[in-house]
Amino acid sequence: MARMSMHHNLLQLLSNGRFHSGEELGRELGVSRAAVWKSIKLLQKMGMTIFAIRGRGYSLEHSVELLESHKICSEYMTNKDRNLEQLLVLESVPSTNSYLMERIDNDWVKPRAVVAEYQSEGRGRRGRNWCSPFAASIYLSLFYSFDRGVADLGGISLAIGLAVRKAILSLMPCELSVKWPNDLMWKGKKLGGVLVELSGDPLSECKMVVGVGINYRMPNGTNIDQPWIDLSSIVGDNLPSRNELTGALIESILDACSVLDNSGFEQFIEEWSLADAVVNQKVSLQLGNKRIDGIARGIDSLGSIRIESDGVVRSYASGEVSLRVTE
Numbered sequence: 001m002a003r004m005s006m007h008h009n010l011l012q013l014l015s016n017g018r019f020h021s022g023e024e025l026g027r028e029l030g031v032s033r034a035a036v037w038k039s040i041k042l043l044q045k046m047g048m049t050i051f052a053i054r055g056r057g058y059s060l061e062h063s064v065e066l067l068e069s070h071k072i073c074s075e076y077m078t079n080k081d082r083n084l085e086q087l088l089v090l091e092s093v094p095s096t097n098s099y100l101m102e103r104i105d106n107d108w109v110k111p112r113a114v115v116a117e118y119q120s121e122g123r124g125r126r127g128r129n130w131c132s133p134f135a136a137s138i139y140l141s142l143f144y145s146f147d148r149g150v151a152d153l154g155g156i157s158l159a160i161g162l163a164v165r166k167a168i169l170s171l172m173p174c175e176l177s178v179k180w181p182n183d184l185m186w187k188g189k190k191l192g193g194v195l196v197e198l199s200g201d202p203l204s205e206c207k208m209v210v211g212v213g214i215n216y217r218m219p220n221g222t223n224i225d226q227p228w229i230d231l232s233s234i235v236g237d238n239l240p241s242r243n244e245l246t247g248a249l250i251e252s253i254l255d256a257c258s259v260l261d262n263s264g265f266e267q268f269i270e271e272w273s274l275a276d277a278v279v280n281q282k283v284s285l286q287l288g289n290k291r292i293d294g295i296a297r298g299i300d301s302l303g304s305i306r307i308e309s310d311g312v313v314r315s316y317a318s319g320e321v322s323l324r325v326t327e
């Protein structure tokens with residue numbers, strides 16, 4: 001894991017989108033041309049598109065705004081009483097969720113946030129890999145300590161999915177929905193996801209790490225095994241600032257956590273019904289080896305999905321939902 005460094009400074013110089021020779025970059029950074037070349041190679045390996053043209057030098061495919069913790073905190077988090085203990089910006093890390101999970105301590109009470117430009121082992125739900133190219137998405141994890149027991153917190157991941165949606169909508173109006181339990185969707189394509197991990201006593205105080213991944217501007221040719229979309233394809237050049245989006249996400253998620261902790265999940269049910277991507281549609285729920293076909297009928301008071309089959313509505317707390325194409 002590395003903090004801001006050579007890559008950061010190099011990208012700052014390249015961020016104006018123009019060509020810069022290796023010699024010029026080396027001079028500015030106080031390193032050799034070979035060191036510049038090495039850094040470029042590594043960034044390319046981490047998924048950045050950087051053109052290298054003999055005689056002209058290097059340039060970025062798109063200008064890039066790197067994450068900066070002071071910007072996020074002082075410019076983009078309006079509510080100063082957040083009580084955030086720490087906001088750490090890392091350049092590269094295996095996974096921001098694992099980073100926090102490995103460090104959780106009994107003494108941690110206040111919320112903490114970690115964001116990274118790159119994850120080498122980004123994790124999705126159900127053991128899947130989360131594609132995490134350099135500066136192409138937001139990779140954010142938050143630690144939050146709840147006073148309630150885990151048993152009371154069934155709706156956490158749904159409430160957080162809604163909070164993420166709200167944060168994005170506050171910066172760019174578009175048609176975003178949530179697919180149970182917590183996928184962010186745009187017209188049937190996945191824009192982002194949420195990974196909630198809990199530790200602690202299920203019946204009393206509970207500590208949570210929530211990870212959020214939002215596709216921002218993914219490199220051309222990115223290969224993901226399901227239909228997906230990124231913010232840049234939705235709004236073109238009107239992309240919100242990455243620092244601003246990160247600040248809005250942190251604030252909105254912390255808000256949702258405190259509402260959840262104080263008032264429970266019921267507060268979110270109506271909002272869910274307005275944003276539900278599959279309600280009243282034919283769905284399949286894959287539950288282990290079992291498949292339940294029916295009509296989605298929203299969620300219940302614990303955040304479980306309700307599915308009607310053979311005229312009976314039943315609730316399910318886990319499983320993978322997919323839309324059924326009408327035969």
Ligand code: BTN
Pocket residue numbers: 094095096097098119121122123124125126128130138139140141183192193194195210211212213
């Ligand atoms: C999903 O499968 O939909 C959940 C994806 C969650 C990805 C985020 S990126 C930041 C955090 N760190 C991880 O390793 N995963 C989550």
